[in-house]
Amino acid sequence: MVGKSLTRLGAAEKVTGRLQYTGDLKLPGMLHGKILRSPHPHARIVSIDTSAAEAMPGVVAVITPKDIPPNRRLQSDLAVLDWTVRFVGDEVAAVAAVREDIAEAALERIRVEYEILPALFDPLEAMKPDAFPIHPGGNLAGKPIVLERGSVEAGFAQSQHIFEGTYTTQVHCAAGMEPRAALARWEGDSLTIWKSSRGVHMVDRPALAQGLGIPAEQVRVICPAMGGGFGSKDETRMGTLCALLARKCGKPVRLEYTREEEFIAGRSRHPSITHLKVGISRSGEITAIHARTIMSKGAYMSSGNAVIRRCGQGSLYLYRTPNAKYEGTLVYTNLPVAGSYRALGAPQGQFALEVHMDKIAEALSLDPLEFRRRHHVQPEGQPGERQTPPGELVSDQPVEGGIPFSSNRLSECLRLGAKAIGWQRRWHSPNSSPGHQKRGLGMAMGLYRGGLAHKAGAEVEVHPDGSVEIRVGTIDVGEGAFTTLLQIGAEALGIEPSRVSILGGDTATTPEAPVTSGSSTTFSMGTAVKEAATTLREKILDRVCAHMGTSRESVSWNKGAIQITRPTKKKVSWKEAVALLSPEERRVRVEIRPGSTEFVINSFAAHFAEVEVDTETGKVTVVKYVAAHDSGRIVNPVAAQNQVEGGVIQMLGFALTEELLTDLKTGVTLNGNFLEHKVPVIVDLPPLKTIFVNAPDPAGPFGAKALGEPPSIPVAPAISNAIYNAIGIRFQDLPITPDKILDKLRLQERD
Amino acid sequence: MKIKKRWDVFFIVNGKRRSLTIEPHWTLLEVLRDHLGLTGAKKGCDRAECGSCTVLLEREPVYACQVLAVQARGQRITTIEGLERNGKLHPIQQSFVDHDGVQCGFCTPGFIMTANAFLERTRRPSPDQVKQALSGNICRCSAYAKIIESVLAASRRGKRTRA
Numbered sequence: 001m002v003g004k005s006l007t008r009l010g011a012a013e014k015v016t017g018r019l020q021y022t023g024d025l026k027l028p029g030m031l032h033g034k035i036l037r038s039p040h041p042h043a044r045i046v047s048i049d050t051s052a053a054e055a056m057p058g059v060v061a062v063i064t065p066k067d068i069p070p071n072r073r074l075q076s077d078l079a080v081l082d083w084t085v086r087f088v089g090d091e092v093a094a095v096a097a098v099r100e101d102i103a104e105a106a107l108e109r110i111r112v113e114y115e116i117l118p119a120l121f122d123p124l125e126a127m128k129p130d131a132f133p134i135h136p137g138g139n140l141a142g143k144p145i146v147l148e149r150g151s152v153e154a155g156f157a158q159s160q161h162i163f164e165g166t167y168t169t170q171v172h173c174a175a176g177m178e179p180r181a182a183l184a185r186w187e188g189d190s191l192t193i194w195k196s197s198r199g200v201h202m203v204d205r206p207a208l209a210q211g212l213g214i215p216a217e218q219v220r221v222i223c224p225a226m227g228g229g230f231g232s233k234d235e236t237r238m239g240t241l242c243a244l245l246a247r248k249c250g251k252p253v254r255l256e257y258t259r260e261e262e263f264i265a266g267r268s269r270h271p272s273i274t275h276l277k278v279g280i281s282r283s284g285e286i287t288a289i290h291a292r293t294i295m296s297k298g299a300y301m302s303s304g305n306a307v308i309r310r311c312g313q314g315s316l317y318l319y320r321t322p323n324a325k326y327e328g329t330l331v332y333t334n335l336p337v338a339g340s341y342r343a344l345g346a347p348q349g350q351f352a353l354e355v356h357m358d359k360i361a362e363a364l365s366l367d368p369l370e371f372r373r374r375h376h377v378q379p380e381g382q383p384g385e386r387q388t389p390p391g392e393l394v395s396d397q398p399v400e401g402g403i404p405f406s407s408n409r410l411s412e413c414l415r416l417g418a419k420a421i422g423w424q425r426r427w428h429s430p431n432s433s434p435g436h437q438k439r440g441l442g443m444a445m446g447l448y449r450g451g452l453a454h455k456a457g458a459e460v461e462v463h464p465d466g467s468v469e470i471r472v473g474t475i476d477v478g479e480g481a482f483t484t485l486l487q488i489g490a491e492a493l494g495i496e497p498s499r500v501s502i503l504g505g506d507t508a509t510t511p512e513a514p515v516t517s518g519s520s521t522t523f524s525m526g527t528a529v530k531e532a533a534t535t536l537r538e539k540i541l542d543r544v545c546a547h548m549g550t551s552r553e554s555v556s557w558n559k560g561a562i563q564i565t566r567p568t569k570k571k572v573s574w575k576e577a578v579a580l581l582s583p584e585e586r587r588v589r590v591e592i593r594p595g596s597t598e599f600v601i602n603s604f605a606a607h608f609a610e611v612e613v614d615t616e617t618g619k620v621t622v623v624k625y626v627a628a629h630d631s632g633r634i635v636n637p638v639a640a641q642n643q644v645e646g647g648v649i650q651m652l653g654f655a656l657t658e659e660l661l662t663d664l665k666t667g668v669t670l671n672g673n674f675l676e677h678k679v680p681v682i683v684d685l686p687p688l689k690t691i692f693v694n695a696p697d698p699a700g701p702f703g704a705k706a707l708g709e710p711p712s713i714p715v716a717p718a719i720s721n722a723i724y725n726a727i728g729i730r731f732q733d734l735p736i737t738p739d740k741i742l743d744k745l746r747l748q749e750r751d
Numbered sequence: 752m753k754i755k756k757r758w759d760v761f762f763i764v765n766g767k768r769r770s771l772t773i774e775p776h777w778t779l780l781e782v783l784r785d786h787l788g789l790t791g792a793k794k795g796c797d798r799a800e801c802g803s804c805t806v807l808l809e810r811e812p813v814y815a816c817q818v819l820a821v822q823a824r825g826q827r828i829t830t831i832e833g834l835e836r837n838g839k840l841h842p843i844q845q846s847f848v849d850h851d852g853v854q855c856g857f858c859t860p861g862f863i864m865t866a867n868a869f870l871e872r873t874r875r876p877s878p879d880q881v882k883q884a885l886s887g888n889i890c891r892c893s894a895y896a897k898i899i900e901s902v903l904a905a906s907r908r909g910k911r912t913r914a
Contacts, residue, residue, distance in 0.1 A: 007848060014856030015844040015863060017791020017831035024790035177795045177803055177857040177891050227793070227857030228891050259796040478855025478892055638851045642897050646854060649893035674800035674889060683886045685895040 005638035022181035033255035034103035038085035041119035041334040041667025052109040058102040086299035089264040123331035141330035150384035155288025155323030159279030167352035170659040172269035178227020184246035199515030211240035263672030267339025274352035288323035291315035302339035311345030322384030343709035354444035354717030406599035409630035413606035417628035421608040431728030440726025446713030450706020451523025457511030458528035473513025492533035519706030526701035607714035618738030622686035633703030647711030655716040760824035765833025780815035791831035802888030805861040831860035852901030854892030
């Protein structure tokens with residue numbers, strides 16, 4: 001089963017429109033919620049008068065900061081309805097009414113008096129010690145992180161050349177097609193909430209319990225289906241608001257974001273400023289890599305810590321060097337909240353790194369591919385000693401040298417990708433193609449520590465009719481996780497997948513599971529499912545042996561049945577075998593802590609792009625794209641290919657067209673819509689080839705490694721490097737829009 | 752002139768006559784989703800940007816969020832729920848299943864309805880024609896390569912592409 005392209009689970013429900021997302025659900029007596037949002041980037045609420053709104057026919061309840069008990073002021077992202085608002089779009093109040101249009105009309109009748117506070121939009125300004133504090137503790141969001149291996153100072157001292165550069169990336173919205181929604185229903189003190197979620201157990205349930213001041217046992221979270229999230233739907237504030245409204249009304253309430261709210265009050269990719277310094281020795285070795293990143297957090301914390309940490313992965317680990325250091329600082333600003341979005345901070349950090357390395361290759365007169373072949377990290381891992389104090393490390397994310405990778409096929413990614421795009425034959429020196437439509441080839445590598453969740457549970461139960469149900473607490477966010485987990489379960493049991501079903505995304509019916517993040521599902525949840533299924537299979541074999549009076553050496557699996565060779569030849573069908581188990585024995589629940597202290601577990605990729613730049617219009621067309629990936633053994637090749645293609649195309653938007661813009665005088669978002677935050681559409685699809693090395697990883701379930709996020713990492717630098725190759729101009733600030741290209745072409749002409 | 756606040760209208764939805772009282776500012780999407788229980792057409796933007804709400808109005812694809820329900824009164828409307836025949840998937844639906852033209856599925860009904868109207872007119876389209884025809888629908892999972900494969904395969908597969 002593993003390695004076969006089983007049809008995606010739920011595909012028939014999706015193509016018929018039968019699959020119900022949260023916004024499609026209705027309950028009897030259900031009311032509709034709407035949120036009043038702040039028009040100011042930073043202000044204190046002096047007073048709120050809701051009487052006119054409450055008097056409107058059809059309005060059932062209005063909630064304001066007055067409804068939040070003062071002792072329930074929680075940290076940052078969990079708190080709702082604070083007396084201070086921190087970005088244009090922050091929540092001020094919420095209304096529930098019998099109809100959505102009535103709720104919306106009621107928002108206009110709420111009178112709010114604000115005391116305007118100084119607003120900060122630039123992280124470099126906001127991080128100054130005397131800057132006006134956005135949060136009581138100041139504007140540094142958490143302690144800046146410092147991770148170091150060896151000594152970069154010593155490394156730079158040994159170098160002959162030092163290369164420095166600064167790179168920036170923009171606010172980039174995940175913009176899943178389903179605007180987030182929640183539906184809350186109370187029964188006594190217990191809440192059931194359906195919502196867009198990527199972590200019912202680890203994210204929403206505890207956050208709702210804290211936000212509402214009730215024990216977690218009284219909260220049931222169900223994610224019926226996810227209309228795309230890409231990591232950004234790990235936000236619970238709207239769920240808490242929906243539950244507060246429902247509690248005040250005594251009726252179920254559904255709250256749906258508009259598209260504009262999804263852009264402004266959803267969660268976006270952190271904008272970043274990265275400064276890189278790389279030392280090269282006389283013999284051409286990399287003596288040190290030092291990266292410093294500052295990210296604007298926006299108004300609230302969200303997944304910032306993971307994002308800033310991940311941003312440094314590339315600089316610390318992608319190139320072989322005994323000396324590497326990463327410093328990351330997160331700064332609160334009065335901008336919309338940044339959160340997690342596909343590969344967290346890795347695309348930002350590795351955009352900087354891979355454009356910088358391209359520049360170094362050129363300065364050393366090396367073909368960019370050759371430079372990477374010589375210097376990328378090898379299977380044995382990094383040399384060098386760790387300097388960072390143990391207390392500041394994440395145990396499963398080592399920085400030190402001396403630890404090998406469980407597998408590392410980066411060199412094959414480079415070889416196969418280069419061959420597919422015809423690098424040797426077609427790469428030319430920069431700006432050397434004639435005419436006004438100039439072609440260029442570029443490439444970039446990527447690495448991602450994927451797959452390691454903290455704790456993963458799974459339950460496998462076989463019913464008396466022989467059917468098997470796998471229960472997992474994670475969510476299929478649209479990538480096909482349930483399909484791959486089912487394949488892993490069927491493989492471990494040795495039965496046809498048609499006998500197996502899978503249930504997930506509900507805190508009441510599934511064991512604790514991690515959030516769907518960090519490309520961890522196939523690896524971590526897959527390991528848990530495999531272990532539970534294997535345990536069940538062993539139990540069945542033991543039972544059959546005891547029943548038939550034979551030993552384990554005399555039984556074997558044969559196409560979903562059990563073949564017995566001694567004392568007599570006999571075949572026991574799956575159903576007969578299952579009937580030998582007691583009800584308790586038919587169910588196996590496991591909890592595992594995936595990971596390894598012996599190995600570093602990473603996925604790898606090398607991407608190659610050919611672009612055509614029209615020097616008259618500044619338009620960039622991607623002519624050809626090749627994505628080569630080492631994600632271990634591929635569980636479902638077609639779904640995996642779909643995932644890589646999707647990741648590449650999504651990030652072409654990050655590279656070329658997408659940016660959420662804020663007016664820096666008022667803090668107002670200027671383009672919270674699909675017309676102006678331009679995501680790629682079908683006509684932007686380039687000829688795209690996906691290559692999987694498909695070599696099993698010894699640590700992963702049936703050899704699988706992480707896949708979901710890695711395709712998003714090398715895209716922007718590969719495109720920037722290809723544009724450089726086409727027109728001889730470096731772009732270090734994303735997105736690379738036609739106006740930026742034309743401006744620089746004019747400068748080039750003038751010089 | 753007095754504006755009529757309530758309209759008694761009917762639509763032929765997926766072949767069945769459906770009568771109801773509507774208000775003049777309701778969109779066709781609201782009527783389908785909130786009043787007729789047909790949630791297959793999705794509200795992805797409500798402002799003619801994403802195509803997730805695409806349905807057929809007299810066989811022409813329209814963004815249901817941009818059609819006032821009163822404008823559609825008395826007309827034939829086909830939604831994603833109306834494509835199956837006798838419990839069997841429509842060839843385009845089957846093709847999206849077979850070629851994995853789906854990730855999260857939220858945009859899928861809109862893509863299938865647009866493809867349906869397109870294949871009605873264009874029997875053997877080129878990949879570029881498919882791209883042009885579907886350029887008014889957004890898939891943020893960006894399953895575009897597989898969507899094109901699905902539509903091309905459907906054009907080769909079925910005689911019955913008409914909704």
